[in-house]
Amino acid sequence: MQTVPNHQVENLQIEDDRTGLSVECLKRAFLDNLFYVQGKFPKIATKNDYYMALAYTVRDRLLQRWINTAVIYTERASRTVSYLSAEFLMGPHLGNNLVNLGIYDQVKQAVSELGLDLEDLLEQEEEPGLGNGGLGRLAACYLDSMATLEIPSLGYGIRYEFGIFDQDIRDGWQVEITDKWLHCGNPWEIARPEWEVYVKLGGHTEAYTDEHGRYRVRWIPYQVVKGVPHDTPILGYKTNTANTLRLWTAEAPESFDFGAFNSGDYLGAVQAKMVSENLSKVLYPNDDSSQGKRLRLAQQIFFVSCSLQDMIRIVFRQNVPLEKFHEKFVVQLNDTHPAIAVAELMRLLIDEHDMGWDQAWSITQKSLAYTNHTLLPEALERWPISLFRSLLPRHLEIIYEINYHFLEEVKAKFPGDSDRLRRMSLIDESGEKYVRMAHLACVGSHSINGVAALHTKLLQQDVLRDFYQMYPEKFNNKTNGVTPRRFMVLSNPRLTNLISSKIGDSWIKHLKDLKKLEAFVDDPEFCHQWRSIKSAIKHDLVAYIQKQNGISVNPDSIFDIQAKRFHEYKRQHLNALHIITLYNRIKANPDIDITPRTFIFGGKAAPGYYMAKLIIKLLNSIADVVNNDPDVRDRLKVVFLKDYSVKFAQRVYPAADLSEQISMAGKEASGTGNMKFALNGALTIGTLDGANVEIRDEVGAENFFIFGLTAPEVYALKARGYRPLDYYHSNRELKAVIDRIASGHFSHGDTQLFKPLLDSLLHRDEYLLFADYQAYIDCQDNVSQVYRDRDRWTRMSILNVARMGKFSSDRSIRDYCQDIWNIQSVPIELGECIQAKE
Ligand code: GPW
Known part of the structure; x- marks a missing residue:
């Protein structure tokens, strides 16, 4: 138009x-x-x-x-930065x-x-829950920081009609309810139908010779879907910059099925419309895992193609020659979900805009940059070749061609190393054939980054080792960060005001200025105010819990919080073992002197992840018993807060005394909840995993509760042959905990309910809960001791906040701007x- x-x-x-x-x-x-x-x-x-x-x-x-x-x-x-992400977890x-x-x-x-x-x-x-967890929330924090730093940027994603499901808890089990976030309308967005684009799917390709005698390929699709952009303004903090989040909805093109329509096949035409609309219908609720579903791949090509076509439109409108696409745009790929961009940009440049292969490849590589967010093998996306071909026949041809050139390069650099070729190929040919999306992203990008120092190191040594040896200059680290605007100024006004009254408010844009708080750590009046604020916030949460869960909580107890997606590697069940350990100690000696604690959990499990859901059931079952056992006498409370969301997170972080970051070392790429808790004055109990390592370096080991195996120790133990049963038999408290669950104590005598979980621990224990159990318990005992010294705890809390400056998403974005985006x-x-x- x-x-x-x-x-x-x-x-x-x-x-x-x-x-x-x-x-x-x-x-x-x-x-x-x-x-x-x-x-x-x-x-x-x-x-x-x-x-x-x-x-x-x-x-x-x-x-x-x-x-x-x-x-x-x-x-x-x-x-302009173009941030491509299948998820944006914006919050209200x-x-x-x-x-x-x-x-x-x-x-x-x-x-x-x-x-x-x-x-x-x-x-x-109603918050737009268009993301699962950390990855989607990181994208949202980055939009806030880019606007605040006045960096021209566009966020591109999908306007899911149904975002992450709402979670209810019935009889202790998670129940999923569809999230109808749009049902009252969305006042923040403006539809831009004039910038609609079309995306082809399925069908086949045909070769032909064009009028210049060149070999060309035509793609005859089975289906065409229309993408309509919906724009939301993203305002920076106290700047005039308002960037755009552009989310695509899928619609049926009016004209496409006129054939069916005119031949009287009304229902057939409506059917085609419904199939098209399915593309932006629902967010896949899996976090850190990929299922290889056709609709998911269709969602990926849908939003990637819409976004790249939109960028090309902008390039033309601004009179930039297409050969300079990479000067106008740098495209950051948020994990491999948008990695099909490598093949799609090639296709657009070559097939739709008549460019030659070499020039198109040079532009593609210069434009794209890839962020990896995981070390979990099950999260690395792979698409069966047959599925891929049936949906994206032209892209598969282009990927084969990229692979041919790439493997030639590998051969030149590592002659005679056929094993390496097999490992690095964009196609996994070990059994059923797959397209490896992480490999595609690595080859098609000029930058590859991890999200915490340890994570980047492990990528280089392990998951992407061959690519690191091939292209060492592409690799770099960008430690994650979080926005202090939402996660302090908005969510914790009391602490914000106290801090600003002492050191001014420059820290809101320059988080390193929090350092100035260290000057007040010995000021008794300041410490007193600090403690009363934490206490007031805890009282608010107590009231909420009373209303929501009907549980009365002691506001003077340690608020020990684990809030994140449920996943075995994150080890919410290790936390459960600690709760039962304390419970057993009380049962054995009802007069034992225990520092009162409230264990608070929040988080969703992927609907198809049985073990994660069983862990939720276990926590709720423990809560039922512990909260109602007269022997416990209110010294322990267990609270599962249902339907964890951004809105809810904002209420929870400020109230925490203790933040649980207890993943098995080498599994959590970074974590960002760890940063939000610490920024709000919680102390962390954590493993040396992800960004925990850097948080501890910043706040000082003496202000951080570290425990457990390190990543190298984890590998060594697994290499030696790990036998969880040995720990069970040799550790009296651990055995008592497991036996207590097995006895049916938390399941009304049902000894079968938690058997799958116990069997998995006793016989595999993939995430080494038993190996870390004693270290965790000892560390928790130390937490309880330290908490009794309120002055010491307050001091540690202040020093944590004062030293969190590094973990602002502003710092992350500055690093991206300098090192990757130019x-x-x-x-x-x-x-x-x-x-x-x-
Ligand atoms: F598997 N993360 C996430 F890498 O929330 F794609 N969902 C995901 O699907 C993936 C990663 C993926 C998280 C990481 O688990 C977390 O450690 C990290 O802090 C966060 O992404 C942001 O980088």
């Missing part, structure tokens, strides 16, 4: 009621939106109407910045936008003068561009 220049429109001034930030103006605008957008008046308005009216009021203020940003980026054809927008606009307090006052409560309205927002900031001035230039 053509844009029509219209000087009358350009001359329009944006009305003050849509941009003004005074309390009076906000009130007027709010009522105006309630009336004209929501179509309600106060007498009949629901809470949701009020939320919508407020959201539109805030969106109007974003739009001014969004349009200014777009105008400047377009005029200057600014170099309203509060975050209030913080970043700097109008939280004004809006609070405005709505309160209208007789409403801001917290109430914030609670009303991109500079583009500050946005307000007002200079919407008004027409005379």
